[in-house]
Amino acid sequence: MDKVYKNCQSCRMPLKKSPNGGGTNSDGSTSTKYCDYCYEKGQFRQANITAKEMQEFVKHKMKDMGFPGFLASLFSNGIPKLERWKNQN
Numbered sequence: 001m002d003k004v005y006k007n008c009q010s011c012r013m014p015l016k017k018s019p020n021g022g023g024t025n026s027d028g029s030t031s032t033k034y035c036d037y038c039y040e041k042g043q044f045r046q047a048n049i050t051a052k053e054m055q056e057f058v059k060h061k062m063k064d065m066g067f068p069g070f071l072a073s074l075f076s077n078g079i080p081k082l083e084r085w086k087n088q089n
């Protein structure tokens with residue numbers, strides 16, 4: 001069995017906030033690891049992004065959504081520890 005994650009292991013968004021509860025695997029099932037915004041049909045939507053770029057992306061996105069800057073920074077600081085980035089340095 002796959003581990004069930006609470007947050008997307010690419011962008012850290014809570015998976016329950018993902019429109020379909022998660023991205024789609026190549027077999028069409030719902031991913032328990034990545035959200036709709038990051039993952040579709042077994043592929044990352046932003047395949048060549050780095051952890052650092054993802055951090056910036058999420059930080060800006062959160063600010064756009066009205067989150068205070070310190071919170072956006074705090075949240076995005078956890079991104080490099082997620083599964084997608086763990087082995088990428």
Ligand SMILES: [Zn+2]
Nearest residue numbers: 008011035038
């Ligand atoms: Zn995501």
